Each structure stands twice: as structure tokens, then as C-alpha cells.
Amino acid sequence: MPKTKEDNSGYKVVGVTTPTQVVPDAEMITRDDLEGGRWTIRATGHDEAKSDAGERSMFVPTYDDEHSRHIRAQQMFYAKCSPTEKQWEKVWGKRKYATDRALLACEVLRITHLMSKAGFSPEQHLQRGSELLDGKLMSQHNDFQSVVLNAIATKGTLGYEPFLEGVSQHHPEWIPVLDKLANEATEFYNSVDKHNAKCREEGTEWRIIPEVHATGNKPQHNGFGYTEKLAKWVEQVVGGMTEEGKSNPSIPKPEHAKGEEGDEGKKGKKGKSKEAKALAEMLKSLGEAGKEQRESQQWGRGNIPRKGVKEMWEELRVAKPPLVRSVIGAIGKKRVASATGRNPRRMSRLLTDPERRIFDRTVKGAGGVVLVDTSGSMRLSADQVKEIVLHAPSALVAMYSGGAYKPKPNLWVIANKGRMVEQMPRPNGSNGMDYPALEWAVKQRQRPSSPVIWVSDGGVTGRHDAFHDDLVMECVRLCKKQGVYVVPDPDTAIDLLKRLQRREKVTSIIPETLSQTYKEVTGQELVLR
Amino acid sequence: MARTATKVNELPKCWQTVKDALDAGIDRVILYGTAGIGKTYAGLNYGELSGGAHRLICTDEMTNADVTGCWQPTASGSWSWLEGAGIKAWQGNGTVGGRLVIDEIDKAGGDVFATLLAITDTPESAQWEHPQSKQLIKPLEGFSVVMTTNVEEMNELPMALKDRFPVAIRINEPHPDALLRMSEDLREYAKQMCDAGERRISLRSFYAYDKLRKALGAKKSAEIVFGNRAKSFLDAIAVDTVKKVV
Numbered sequence: 001m002p003k004t005k006e007d008n009s010g011y012k013v014v015g016v017t018t019p020t021q022v023v024p025d026a027e028m029i030t031r032d033d034l035e036g037g038r039w040t041i042r043a044t045g046h047d048e049a050k051s052d053a054g055e056r057s058m059f060v061p062t063y064d065d066e067h068s069r070h071i072r073a074q075q076m077f078y079a080k081c082s083p084t085e086k087q088w089e090k091v092w093g094k095r096k097y098a099t100d101r102a103l104l105a106c107e108v109l110r111i112t113h114l115m116s117k118a119g120f121s122p123e124q125h126l127q128r129g130s131e132l133l134d135g136k137l138m139s140q141h142n143d144f145q146s147v148v149l150n151a152i153a154t155k156g157t158l159g160y161e162p163f164l165e166g167v168s169q170h171h172p173e174w175i176p177v178l179d180k181l182a183n184e185a186t187e188f189y190n191s192v193d194k195h196n197a198k199c200r201e202e203g204t205e206w207r208i209i210p211e212v213h214a215t216g217n218k219p220q221h222n223g224f225g226y227t228e229k230l231a232k233w234v235e236q237v238v239g240g241m242t243e244e245g246k247s248n249p250s251i252p253k254p255e256h257a258k259g260e261e262g263d264e265g266k267k268g269k270k271g272k273s274k275e276a277k278a279l280a281e282m283l284k285s286l287g288e289a290g291k292e293q294r295e296s297q298q299w300g301r302g303n304i305p306r307k308g309v310k311e312m313w314e315e316l317r318v319a320k321p322p323l324v325r326s327v328i329g330a331i332g333k334k335r336v337a338s339a340t341g342r343n344p345r346r347m348s349r350l351l352t353d354p355e356r357r358i359f360d361r362t363v364k365g366a367g368g369v370v371l372v373d374t375s376g377s378m379r380l381s382a383d384q385v386k387e388i389v390l391h392a393p394s395a396l397v398a399m400y401s402g403g404a405y406k407p408k409p410n411l412w413v414i415a416n417k418g419r420m421v422e423q424m425p426r427p428n429g430s431n432g433m434d435y436p437a438l439e440w441a442v443k444q445r446q447r448p449s450s451p452v453i454w455v456s457d458g459g460v461t462g463r464h465d466a467f468h469d470d471l472v473m474e475c476v477r478l479c480k481k482q483g484v485y486v487v488p489d490p491d492t493a494i495d496l497l498k499r500l501q502r503r504e505k506v507t508s509i510i511p512e513t514l515s516q517t518y519k520e521v522t523g524q525e526l527v528l529r
Numbered sequence: 530m531a532r533t534a535t536k537v538n539e540l541p542k543c544w545q546t547v548k549d550a551l552d553a554g555i556d557r558v559i560l561y562g563t564a565g566i567g568k569t570y571a572g573l574n575y576g577e578l579s580g581g582a583h584r585l586i587c588t589d590e591m592t593n594a595d596v597t598g599c600w601q602p603t604a605s606g607s608w609s610w611l612e613g614a615g616i617k618a619w620q621g622n623g624t625v626g627g628r629l630v631i632d633e634i635d636k637a638g639g640d641v642f643a644t645l646l647a648i649t650d651t652p653e654s655a656q657w658e659h660p661q662s663k664q665l666i667k668p669l670e671g672f673s674v675v676m677t678t679n680v681e682e683m684n685e686l687p688m689a690l691k692d693r694f695p696v697a698i699r700i701n702e703p704h705p706d707a708l709l710r711m712s713e714d715l716r717e718y719a720k721q722m723c724d725a726g727e728r729r730i731s732l733r734s735f736y737a738y739d740k741l742r743k744a745l746g747a748k749k750s751a752e753i754v755f756g757n758r759a760k761s762f763l764d765a766i767a768v769d770t771v772k773k774v775v
Contacts, residue, residue, distance in 0.1 A: 020757065022757070022760065023728060024761050024765065025722070025725075025730075025761050025764075025765035026765070027722055028762075028765040028766065029765065029769050030717055038724065038725055038726050039725075041728075069764065073764055073767075076764070076768040080768055080769060114771055118768055118770070118771050118772060118773060119773025119774070120764075211771075
């Protein structure tokens with residue numbers, strides 16, 4: 001009879017062995033941007049693995065099996081290639097080419113890509129275990145954005161198929177789109193490898209661009225720049241994903257769940273053809289957009305931008321000149337007849353008004369913010385700006401124009417609360433800070449429902465009056481998210497203001513530059529409020 | 530893998546400090562840090578060595594005989610005094626004092642430790658009477674001591690020792706000459722793993738792996754040299770090079 005161990009309490013311990021512990025050799029990892037040194041490595045559960053190369057700490061499962069080994073390899077790759085927490089705070093987090101969620105998903109894909117390249121088999125051994133449920137819940141709640149990002153994050157791993165299976169339980173029609181998108185994303189990283197391999201083969205090493213795993217000190221020499229590029233593309237293709245994860249109206253609506261048919265089921269059928277059409281269009285545009293995205297890279301130096309979007313804008317400097325003139329108008333605070341009140345001011349209504357509304361009631365205006373682009377391309381005269389002000393009496397009206405040296409202002413509040421400036425400020429000439437100005441305008445609105453109107457030809461530029469798609473897209477995203485009305489010239493602005501006063505339904509008249517750039521970048525038509 | 534191509538001609542910071550200190554004439558230096566990275570080599574080779582260098586390896590079992598000397602029978606049936614490494618180093622070449630390299634002083638017993646303190650004391654205080662000639666011996670000008678120890682923290686050494694050795698240098702990288710003996714692709718890893726604490730891999734293991742892999746391939750060689758650790762070793766190389774290890 002085999003002997004069993006017995007501890008002090010008298011209990012017999014049967015069949016208990018100490019498992020073999022495998023600790024990763026994280027010290028062997030080299031990076032261009034960090035010094036080597038000792039690592040603190042601790043054992044943890046499969047779903048709690050994490051690492052930070054900056055702090056040289058790693059939490060990984062230490063069991064001797066393939067699944068644990070692949071999680072260790074994944075964390076080793078994070079330690080090898082991903083930005084440290086400090087680098088994130090200092091550099092990458094501030095660049096704002098894409099949201100954190102999208103960056104995270106695309107970074108997971110980059111790591112999976114590198115794992116496969118290094119001879120690991122993530123498609124056979126790497127999974128969280130909760131993918132099926134994740135897919136099911138995300139699709140059940142119609143969270144298309146999360147579904148897309150998760151599909152990208154799980155692509156190339158064992159968890160990809162279960163995730164799609166989960167999604168297909170509520171939205172089988174999403175699968176081809178997800179698959180296409182994930183394939184295009186994988187192909188994006190492959191294309192960098194292919195380009196460099198071709199350069200080596202042809203002996204044109206000078207054309208070699210940073211590798212996918214590069215860890216250069218500057219962003220343009222760092223492989224995370226590809227993650228950033230991919231994340232930007234994914235967001236653009238899928239359409240204006242937000243940090244808050246709000247659903248996008250252009251995303252196909254949910255198919256009604258089985259068992260909930262009836263009246264809703266009928267509606268679902270009616271909507272299904274529209275959804276199918278939208279999906280088919282999206283699927284088509286995905287392929288084109290992905291191909292264009294890769295072709296447009298032209299894989300050369302400067303492929304990864306040196307600066308973040310935020311750094312490309314001029315600094316906003318707001319001036320508030322004295323508002324000395326009164327603007328009388330109807331959009332603001334006004335008195336209307338009322339049947340109740342303290343002082344009867346409209347006695348004549350006793351005879352003329354069947355409801356005898358002899359009192360006054362104050363009605364607050366809708367308020368609003370009008371932001372006028374007074375850059376050179378708008379060719380606005382002081383009178384035209386004044387005309388806009390006169391048609392927006394209770395609104396805050398500001399004009400902006402960049403290109404001036406500090407401390408000269410580049411945005412002026414020219415009217416507010418029924419008062420305006422005596423003389424219009426002289427604009428500086430260029431744009432330079434459209435986004436910061438828009439951001440400022442959105443913050444100024446009196447109530448969440450107050451309209452924000454941006455009068456601009458869409459000729460968005462950054463520092464030194466430089467044009468860049470990313471700058472335009474950032475403005476577009478803000479306009480979409482905040483429901484900003486965009487009009488290209490003073491006439492349409494005045495028309496829109498008049499219609500707003502009459503409480504009519506209004507829509508943006510999108511400047512051509514904005515719609516064209518948006519179409520080029522996303523392959524889709526731009527729709528604004 | 531940009532940093533893997535270790536610049537072997539460039540002296541790492543810690544080694545440069547050792548060289549500078551010894552070249553400048555500092556005569557009491559402690560070199561501490563992980564084992565097998567060339568501390569003793571530096572002691573025996575760096576600085577002014579015209580008086581010769583004498584090595585003393587400390588163990589629990591050693592006696593003062595190793596430090597100051599001992600009586601030994603001669604062929605004529607009499608006894609003569611055989612000088613130990615400490616006294617030899619004091620006398621050097623007769624004109625200039627030599628170098629005493631004391632390895633792993635933390636492992637010496639109490640008696641020997643006390644004698645070593647006396648031997649390594651300042652030249653003004655240090656003296657020893659020769660048992661045979663009754664001559665009072667003092668360290669000659671130029672006598673220097675390099676002490677090596679594998680302790681990781683200087684706090685672990687006794688205060689008396691630290692007082693005598695004002696310059697203590699932590700060696701955290703192998704000497705470049707030692708790295709030159711292995712293939713270029715392994716040098717950076719060998720350098721990193723020498724100072725990896727409890728996960729340290731010695732230079733000797735790297736030499737063995739390097740030699741074996743030429744005949745047996747990476748996988749089998751790693752299994753032979755690193756045992757259970759072979760997988761994580763090869764995985765780390767695969768991750769760092771982003772290439773499959775063949």
C-alpha cells in the first residue's frame with residue numbers, strides 16, 4: 001500500500017504534487033528605448049497576466065503547459081514591443097490618432113502577429129476562454145463597435161472562432177464584415193514585413209522602414225506607430241467610434257432576436273433588406289478601403305507621423321474685447337403674452353384675444369454658439385461677419401483665425417448675450433486651430449440643446465497653415481459627436497440662423513473640402529446634423 | 530534586435546570605473562556582484578602590477594597559513610617558514626609592493642578574517658614579525674588589495690572591512706573580453722543574464738550552449754545545458770529576435 005503524507009493536523013494529503021514552475025527569462029529582452037535589468041516576475045492566473053517593461057514587472061501563469069507558455073510569450077512580446085506606462089502617458093496617449101480602445105485592440109493583434117512570426121502558435125493555444133460569451137453578449141446588446149474591436153483583438157488566436165460563433169447567435173449577418181475587417185487588419189501588419197523583405201531581396205535597404213516590432217525612441221521609429229495607424233483606419237472605416245462606446249447610426253441595426261417575432265418581427269423583416277444592403281455596402285467598401293489604405297502608405301520614411309494630432313494644432317488664445325453695442329433680435333430672451341402674471345401690460349388683449357392674455361411671460365432664447373472661420377480662404381468682410389452677428393442676437397458669436405505669434409490672440413468673442421463689439425477685430429489670415437476653436441465653442445454652449453454653428457469652408461489647417469487629413473477628420477469627428485451644424489459661407493449661415501429662429505428643422509450644408517476628405521479617408525459619405 | 534550586437538570594444542561603465550580607480554593608484558578596492566563575470570580577472574590584471582599579483586581564495590576551512598605563512602620541513606630535516614599570499618604581496622618584488630587579490634572574503638572564518646584585516650590595514654599601522662628571521666615586515670610602497678565578493682549589497686559586509694576599503698564598485702556586467710569568447714548573437718543575452726538575480730545564467734552555461742548548438746542544434750543543446758529551463762530560454766530568444774529558433 002502506498003504511503004501518504006500526513007500533516008500536523010492529522011489529515012492525509014493524497015495525490016498532491018508541486019507543479020513544475022516555468023518562469024520567463026524576461027531579462028533577455030532587449031529594447032532600443034530602455035535599458036536592461038532585473039525583472040520582478042510573479043505567478044498569476046491566466047486572465048490576470050500583465051507586464052510593464054518600464055517597471056520591469058511581469059505577472060504570468062507559470063504552469064508548464066502550452067496555453068500558459070503562450071500567455072507568457074504574449075506578455076514577453078508586450079514587454080519587448082509595447083509602450084511602457086510612462087511612454088503612454090508622455091507620448092502615445094497624447095497623440096489622439098485613435099481612441100484608447102481601438103489602440104488596445106490593434107496592439108493585441110500586433111502582438112499576435114509577432115508571436116506567429118516568432119514560431120508560436122497562438123491560433124492553437126492562445127485564448128481567454130470567455131470569447132464565446134463575450135461575442136454573444138456584445139451582439140445581443142447590439143454593440144457593433146466592441147464586436148469589431150474584439151474581432152480584431154482575437155484574430156489569429158484560438159479565441160477568434162468562438163468569438164464569431166458567439167456573435168453569430170444574434171447577428172450572423174455581421175460575420176462576413178468582421179472577418180473581412182480582421183483579415184484586412186492582419187494584412188496591414190503583413191504588408192510592412194513584405195515591404196521590408198522585398199527591400200532586402202532587391203538590395204534597396206535604404207527603403208527599409210521600421211519593423212513591426214521596432215522600439216525606437218522617437219514615434220516615427222517605433223512599431224507602435226503601425227498600431228496607431230491601424231486603429232485610426234479601423235475607426236474611420238467603422239465610422240466615428242467614440243470613447244464612450246456610443247452606437248453609430250450608420251452601423252446596421254440589430255436583427256430582432258428569435259422568439260420575439262410578431263409585429264416587431266415584421267418590422268425586422270422590412271428593415272432587414274436595408275440592413276443587408278448596408279452590410280453589403282460596408283463589406284464592399286471594406287475591401288476597397290483596406291486596399292487603398294495599404295496602397296496609400298507608399299511605405300517610405302515619415303510613414304509613422306512624428307507628431308500627434310494634438311501637437312499639430314496651434315495653441316488657442318481667446319480674446320474678449322468689450323461688448324459695447326446692443327443687438328436687438330428675436331432669437332434671445334423675449335416677452336410673450338400670457339394669461340397669468342403680476343402686471344397686466346397688454347390690456348388691449350382683453351378685447352382682441354379670445355384667451356385674454358393680458359400679462360407678459362419671458363421666454364428664454366435658444367442661445368447657441370456661432371463660430372466663424374475668418375481665415376483668408378473664407379474671404380469674409382467685416383460687414384459679412386457683422387451681418388451674422390445681427391442674425392444671432394442672443395448667441396455667443398466668436399471668430400477665429402490663426403497664424404499669429406504668441407501672445408496675439410487667435411479667437412475673439414465678438415458678441416454675447418445681446419451685445420457686440422464696436423469694431424470687428426482684424427483676423428490673422430490662416431486657420432491653424434479649427435479643432436481647438438470648435439472644442440472651445442462646444443464648451444461655451446449655454447445648454448446641451450443649444451445649437452453650435454460652425455461657419456467654415458472646411459479648409460482646416462494646423463500649425464504653419466499645413467493641411468492634413470487627420471486634422472480634418474478630427475474636426476469632423478467632433479462635429480458628428482457634438483451635433484455641430486456646419487455651413488460653408490455667411491449667406492447659408494444667416495439662412496440657417498433665420499430658420500432656427502423660426503424653429504424650423506435645419507441641417508448642415510457640408511463644405512466640399514470636408515465631405516471630400518471624409519470620403520477619401522473612409523470611403524463613406526459624410527452625414528452631419 | 531539592435532542592441533544585441535554588443536559593442537565588445539567598449540568598456541562597460543562598471544569596468545571603466547575599476548580601471549580608472551586602479552590606474553589612478555587607489556590601493557584598496559572591493560569589487561562586488563554576481564559570480565563568474567571577471568572580478569578576479571580585473572584584480573589580477575588591471576593597474577600597476579610590477580610587484581606581482583597574489584591570489585587568496587577564502588573558504589571556511591582555510592587558516593592563517595594561507596595569509597601569513599606556515600612552517601614546513603626542509604630536505605635537510607630542519608624547518609623553514611613558507612610565506613603566505615598576504616606577506617608575499619606586501620613584499621612584492623622587493624622594491625615595489627605587489628597586489629593581493631582576496632576572493633570571497635565573506636566566506637573566511639573569524640581568525641582568518643581578523644588576520645586579513647591586519648594585512649589590509651593602512652601601511653602605517655600594518656606590520657608583522659617574521660617567525661624565522663624575527664624581522665619586522667611592513668608593506669612596501671605600491672602594495673594594493675582588490676577584494677572580490679559575490680554579495681549583492683554592500684551592507685552585507687562587516688563594517689571593519691568597509692572602513693578599510695573606501696572604494697566599492699558593483700560589477701553588473703561581464704568583462705567584454707569574456708564575452709568575446711562566444712558567438713555574437715548570444716553576447717547580449719549572456720550580459721543580461723549574468724545579473725538576473727535568482728534567474729541568473731552563468732557565462733559558463735552560455736559557452737557550453739554556444740559550443741553544443743553548433744553540433745546538436747539549439748533545442749537539444751538548450752535541453753542539455755539548461756534542463757527544465759530550456760523552453761523558456763528558447764522562447765525568450767524567439768521573442769527577442771522575432772524569429773523561430775531552429
